[in-house]
Amino acid sequence: MSASSLPQASSYAPAVDHLFDAMLLLCGAVAIGVFAVMFAFCIRYRRGHAADREGGNTRLGVELAWTLVPFALFLGIFGWSIGLWAKLRTPPADSVPVYIVAKQWMWRVQHPDGTREIDTLHVPLGQPVRLVMISQDVVHSFYVPAFRVKQDVLPGRYTELWFTATRAGRFPLFCSEYCGVGHPSMRGSVVAMAPADYARWLHAQSSPGLAARGAELFRRFGCSGCHDPGSGVHAPDLRGLYGAPVPLSDGSVVRADDRYLHDSIVLPRSQVAAGYAPIMPSYQGRIGEEDILALIAYVKSLEVEGGQGHAHP
Amino acid sequence: MRIPESTGSYARDNYLSQGRPGLRGWLLTHDHKRVAILYALAITGFFALGAVAAALVRLTLVQPDSQWISPETYDKSFTFHGIVMVWFFLIPSIPNTLGNFLLPLMIGARDVAFPRLNLFSWYLFMLGGLFTIATLLLGGVDTGWTFYTPFSTMFSNTHVIMAAAGVFVSGFASIVSGMNFIVTVHTMRAPGMRWFRLPLFVWAIYATSVVMMLATPVLAMTLLLIALERLAGVGIFDPALGGDPVLFQHFFWFYSHPAVYIMVLPAMGVTSELICCGVRRRVFGYRFMAWSMLGIAFIGFLVWGHHMFVAGQSMYASIAFSLLSFAVAVPSAIKVFNWLATMYKGVIDFHAPMLYALGFVGLFTLGGLTGLFLAAVALDVSLTDTYFVVAHFHYIMVGGAVMAYLGGIHFWWPKITGRLYSEPLARFAAILMFVGFNVTFFPQYVLGYLGMPRRYHDYPPPFQALNVVSSAGAAILAVAYLLPLWYLGRSLWRGASAGPNPWHATGLEWTTPSPPPHDNFPEPPVVERGPYDYRDP
Amino acid sequence: MSTPQPLAHAPQFDDPTQQRTAAVLGMWAFLVTEVLFFGVLFAGYAVCRWRFPDAFAAGSRHTDLPMGAIETGVLLASSCAAALALRDVQLGGRRAATRLLVLTAALGATFLVMHGFEYTDEYREGLVPGLRYTQDGPLAGKMEFFFYLYFAITGLHSVHVLVGVVLMLVMALRNARGRFRATYFTPVELAALYWHLVDIVWIFVFPLVYLVGRAG
Known part of the structure; x- marks a missing residue:
């Protein structure tokens, strides 16, 4: 029904x-x-209707x-x-991440290969897709009725949502958390395509890859000046960092996940790695959430490509 | 026996004629009955304002891309509708009008424990209302009644502080009333009025007062933090600095979920009185009914997280909140089943208050059952923030609380005014209201299921048909709400005198003349029996 | 005190005992709501401190511990004075009670003045979020939360102290005029209850604000 x-x-x-x-x-x-x-x-x-009205007490049973x-x-x-x-x-292990940045009043999408789109999300059929979402301003909510999924998108914090599209077509995407006067215009669509079509579509976009874009940003924002292995500045080496435990200056240990990397860029002084001076400036307001996602993708790729990634002190 | 029937003459020496005359006599009164009238007049005005805002919303939604009011105006309309209806109508509706009027009468007291505080509560309420109206005159507020951060603190350019101040101040009115009622029930009962001889309405007001007292301070403080955050440009809800907007949601719903029970518990109390009189039987399972009210008040404090299943709270928190939300349905279900069982072997009169009570039971059942859909996390994920939720809480608040409020007003109208109103018109209005309500809100369940999100003035065209039906229902509902104004108002001049007990009801309030004298009872009452001692059949 | 006049009670009550029970119960109910008011701020404090322990410790080290300790002593002494005043009224005394009530108010005022000095110092040091916050360093951002909550909590508390001081002075005045006696002391009892609550709130504020960063 x-x-x-x-x-x-x-x-x-x-x-x-x-x-x-x-x-x-x-x-x-x-x-x-x-x-x-x-x-x-x-x-x-009803009054006036003859009926048996005897007895009938409260019974516990x-x-x-x-x-x-x-x-x-x-x-x-x-x-x-x-x-x-x-x-x-619990997203399956083989799910593919796609990054969503919400802002008043649009959805910006970045695929792992660097393809970017606005208010539209292309996904392949049969492939679990994991959305990693963050908002640049207020609380939004990513809602696809045809998929029966919804997740609030918060500022300053990643939230996740996963699904596997099973039917080809274009399905409405709504923002379902009131986010200001443009709230109803924050609509888009999710386009589910057969894997072959999807591959063709992706190919046609021909972008350099998210990590490659991150590498470019890594240089443009001057990160490489300190964080390159050859740099003279005493800054943490980022190779093999992703997923590794990081000892902090306050004695605690955190795992270098998306959230940690995100916070290290915008709020570097909140969690300083042990043995390093808190000299990194904050990039808050100077770097958009999408670029942060690209940078994180780049840091992740260092683990894969670096090969010799060392254990952290 | 005809019900209602005039059982005597209009009592000349009553609270309206006694005491200081003129406007001063009203504005400086310490009489709980007069304070109740002051509250009733105020909330009727606010209801009208909130209804106008609702009308704007419904008219806009007739077309999928209606341009006849600007999107800003639409956002301000639903925000104003929410703020006014929640804090300036529903919360004070039954407790501060019927509760104020009846609580001392029902327990056999001369007044509430703190009559001056009672009047002070009304002034606080009016001051809060003044702020709210000032907000409207200055240009309104567009955050939604939920004031979600960081939209309300850092992004909205409207009059958030003024609106929060209005709610803040009216919150104190709520706290003061709650304290007053609690102390009154504890200390002012007439000789022989033991706890388990209290009418269920008194239990309901008592449970409500506990919730008012314990939840409202949290809201007040949270709103203060919002104002502070806007003023200082820094605060613990601001994610730009590492603050947590979800913390705000926790604080907000810690109040606002129990607030739902502030609205519906008194409605349950009214319904219990109306049904017992309408079927002329003792209520089925009196103690279950009393305890279930306290149970609802208690568990109601533990379920706020079900508003935040998709807000990013932990999976385990959601599981716990889901389970507790199912649990809070148990005492509510007990009440519905017990009302039905009370009807069993009764002698049922279908006078207007009984029609309202039956309407309440039906609509509350539907609202409560759809609440279970939302308590099930997996369903809530797709249904929350859609029109399904809008329909659900309107079934509880409008179908439930407003129906019961009007039912109560009709039932006790002869006591309050000493006059009988036109029964046929009242029955017609009750039925029209039931029909209009369902036509308005049932389509919204379907809209929500189909995925229409809340707070959209501009929606995909396939949703139009159901929205048109809903708006048409709202027009019927508007007529049904205007009718009582007419025939109740008319009864003040033309109505037959009611006499002390036109319903032949039990309860101390029916033993005193109508309208009651300033001191409530000519002779201090002594209670020898439990409530609902109907011996009619 | 030659012929004790019959005790008056408000018309809604049957007798003075009922009136007194109602008044005391009402006061306790009010105190419960007060606890919830402060509860929100303490909950906010707990969440933020759990998330940013270092910044909160650092912020705490900026507060003036000796001042805070003296303020604590002052408030405790004032609570003692309030309790003694109540006892004195209950035993039928009048002069000592008036003096003790004035002493309570004076100690409360002292507390406010000392806190005023603290606020002034913090303003000079640039520790006031929203007005003058000039901190720099790795923890400055999160420390702002600490000071935001510090001013919210102590500000709200100081307003309560101010109300209490006025209340105590009114009680002193009324006592001096002979309004209370061994059989009628409810207002003094309520004022003392309120004053103890204000004191107890501070007993929580002091370790949370002043001591938290100085342990270990």
Whole structure:
């Protein structure tokens, strides 16, 4: 019933719809029951109508039965829903990251190969896609009804969302968290294409690759002046950094993930690596979120290409 | 027996004629009944303002890309609608009008414990309202009633501080009333009025007051932080410095979810009174009903996170909040089933208050059940921030709280004014309201399911048909809301005198003349029986 | 005190006992809401300190510990004076109670003056977010959160102290005029309760603000 009105275009959608239908059935039964009983009593016990009105006291058993039985049924729904939720929150290992930067009032998309698009997201069918999202200003929310997925996009913090498109076509994308006067114009579409079509589309965009763009930015913003292995400045070597544990000057250890790298660029003095002076200037406001994503991609690539990436002190 | 029937003459010596005359007598009154009237007049005005804002919203949505008001005006309209309806109508609606009027009467007291504070609460409320109207006159505010950061703190160019100040001040009115009611119930009960002889309406107001008292300070402080953050340009919710906008959402919903129970618990109390009188039976499972109110008030404090399933809170937090949200449905379900069971073997009169009460039970059931969809995280992920949520909470707040408020106003109107209104017109209005409400809001469930997000003035054309239906329903609803103004107002001059107890109802408030005298009871009442001692059949 | 007049009570109450029970319960209810007001700020403090422990420690080291310690002593002494004043009223005393109430108010005022000096120093050092914040260094940004919360919490607390000082002076005046006696002391009791709450809040503020960065 629900499929006819709203396309099921992701691997997750049918599962959600099954749960929705089960819920509709259960709640529908309760609602119809309540209304039916109400009408029946209204007719039977209306003033002036002869009916047996003897007895009928409060009974604990009745009370407990109609409380606990529906509750048990709904706990079943709860368990079912939690199972789906856990699935939605754990992207498969083979998912491909795509980076989304939201700002008033547009969606900027960057693919790992550097292809960029605005308000449109092309994805291949059958391939799990993991969106890594951040906002440049206020809270937004990435919502694709046909995929049954939604995730708020926060400023200053990455949030993730994954899906596998299962049906080719163009599906509406909405911002669903009110973000100012342009909120309803913050719409776009997700285009799901057969893998071959997708490859052709990607090829036609012919961009240099996200990491390559990051390398370019690495030089343009002057990062290389300090962070190049050959530099005379005492700054951390970034080769092999991604994913490695980093000891901080306060004695704690953090993992060099997306969030750490992001914060190290915009708020370098909040987490200073042990053994280094806090001399790095903040790039807050000087570098956009998209460029940060490119830089992070570049730092990640250093791990792969560097090969000799050393263990960190 | 005809119900309602005139059971005596209009009491000449009543709270309206006694006491200091003129405007001063009203504006400086310490009489809880007069304060209740002051509140009723104020919230009727605010309801009208909020309704106008809603009308703007519904008219805009008739067309997918309507240009007849600017997007800015649209945003300000739904924000104003939300702020006014939540804080200046729904929250004070039943507690501060019916609650103020009836609580001392129902427990057999001469007044509330702190009559001066009671009047002070009204002045605070009006001051808050003044700020809110000033916000409107200055050009409005566009953050939505939820004031989400960092939009409200760093990005909005509208009058956020003024709007927050209005809500802040009215919050104190709420706190003061809550404290007053709690102390009144604890210390002012008449001899023999034991806790489990209290009418359920009193239990409801008591539970509501606890929530008001414990939740509202959190909102007030949070709004203060918003204002401070806007003024100082720095603050703990500002992500630019590493602050956390989600922390704001936690604080906000820590108040605003319990606030839902501030709106609906009193409605449950009213409905319990109306149904018992309408079916002339003792309420089924009195103790369950009383405890479930306290249960709702308590668990209601633990479910705020279900507003934030997609906001970036941890997966485990969401699981816990989801489970608790299912749990809070249990006491609500107990109430619905018990109301039905109360009807069993009753003698049912379909007078206007009973129609409102039945409407409440039906609409609250639908609103509550759709709430379970939203409590299930996996479904909430796709349904939240869509019209499904809008429909859900309007079923609870308009279908539930407003229906019960109007039902209560009709039921106690003869007590408050000493007059009987036109029953046929009242029944017609109740039915029209039920129909209009469903036509307005049921399509919104479907719209939400199909993915229409909230707060869009400009939406994809396929959503138009359902939006037109919804707007048409709103027009019916508007007529249904205007009707009572007419026939209730008319009854003040033309209505037959009601006498003390036109419904032949139980409860101390019906033992005193209508309208009640300044001191409530000619003789101090002594209670010997539990509530709802109907012996009609 | 020759012929004790019958105790008056407000018309809505049956007797003075009911009035007193209601008043005290009302005061406790009010104190609960106060705890929640401060609770939001303390929750915000807890979250931020958990996220930025270093900056909070550094911020704390900028506060004036000796001043804070003396202020704590002053408030504790004032609470003691308030308690003694109440006891004195309950025992039927009048003169000592008036003096003790004035002493409480004076100690409260001392606290406010000392805090005023602290605020002035912090303004000079450029530690006031939004007005004059001139800190520099690796932790300056996050330290701003500390000072933002510091001013929010101590500011709100100082407003409460100010209200308390006025309240105590009113009580002293009313006591001097003989309004209270061994059988009627509710207002003094309520004022003392309020004053103790103000004191207790400070007992939480002091370690959170002044001591947190100085441990170990």
